[in-house]
Amino acid sequence: MPEQPLVGIVMGSDSDWPVMEAAAKALDEFEVAYEVDVLSAHRMPREMITYGEEAAGRGLKSLIAGAGGAAHLPGMLASVTTLPVIGVPVPLKYLDGMDSLMSIVQMPAGVPVATVSIGGARNAGLLAVRLLAAFDPELAEKMRDFQLELNNQAADKGKKLRAKVGGASSFGFGG
Numbered sequence: 001m002p003e004q005p006l007v008g009i010v011m012g013s014d015s016d017w018p019v020m021e022a023a024a025k026a027l028d029e030f031e032v033a034y035e036v037d038v039l040s041a042h043r044m045p046r047e048m049i050t051y052g053e054e055a056a057g058r059g060l061k062s063l064i065a066g067a068g069g070a071a072h073l074p075g076m077l078a079s080v081t082t083l084p085v086i087g088v089p090v091p092l093k094y095l096d097g098m099d100s101l102m103s104i105v106q107m108p109a110g111v112p113v114a115t116v117s118i119g120g121a122r123n124a125g126l127l128a129v130r131l132l133a134a135f136d137p138e139l140a141e142k143m144r145d146f147q148l149e150l151n152n153q154a155a156d157k158g159k160k161l162r163a164k165v166g167g168a169s170s171f172g173f174g175g
């Protein structure tokens with residue numbers, strides 16, 4: 001039997017997938033089951049409302065919604081679900097994603113969308129993992145390991161840079 005998806009990754013168009021794929025990859029890394037679909041507030045408003053209204057009842061725990069331009073999808077989903085919604089501003093050809101960012105981040109009080117950076121789908125995936133990890137000690141442990149690995153990588157970068165530039169052998173932390 002296929003695993004129950006815990007995160008819904010939706011986007012305004014299949015053209016958003018090259019950006020949104022990073023959210024799916026982050027969830028893969030933590031072995032979190034998810035579903036993926038195209039859903040548009042503008043082009044398929046009725047389906048979008050139905051998806052949002054049914055998402056929690058279907059067992060999803062959060063939604064990651066990416067859209068470009070006049071990006072109303074994340075906010076509209078947030079208005080019809082009780083689930084946390086993470087918005088990903090997708091950069092398009094013009095305006096460098098600033099339009100998407102402003103559309104997603106400037107929500108009216110009462111309807112929150114956790115907005116990540118322009119193109120920040122990987123962080124959206126990681127945030128969805130953290131939301132689950134708050135109620136799942138095993139997943140929290142994996143997140144701790146991931147953070148430790150990040151720490152090691154950053155320390156290593158400093159080590160390499162100091163070796164390249166010379167001078168001080170350490171800033172007082174790291175090896």
Ligand SMILES: Nc1c(C(=O)O)ncn1[C@@H]1O[C@H](COP(=O)(O)O)[C@@H](O)[C@H]1O
Binds near residue numbers: 013039072
């Ligand atoms: N921003 C939205 C919404 C929405 O917010 O409902 N629906 C589609 N779109 C965006 O339109 C862009 C161009 O879409 P096409 O590539 O299909 O023309 C995509 O970035 C999509 O997210």
